[in-house]
Amino acid sequence: MGRYISMFFLTVFTGILLMFLILLVLGDLVGEVDIALCILFIIFGSFIITQLFYIIELMKKGRK
Structure with a gap:
């Protein structure tokens, strides 16, 4: 179970890092609401991936 928790946090941190890097490239075009929505989407997406x-x-265990 710990493997999946670490995978979840790894995808969350990677997504947030990429989001802020994209925001640095685009400049100050997005507001606080957009940033909050992006973080929510990143968390939900990371949960789905995990x-x-x-x-x-x-x-895989069921096939064995």
Whole structure:
């Protein structure tokens, strides 16, 4: 279970880092609401990615 928690936080931190790098390139075109929505989408997307890895692992165990 710890592997999936670390995978979740890794994808969250990577997504937030990429978001801020893109914001640095674009300049000050987005507001606080847009940043909050981006962070929410990153968290939900990371959760979905982590759950997909968990489901794939369960399917591999089911075949054995």
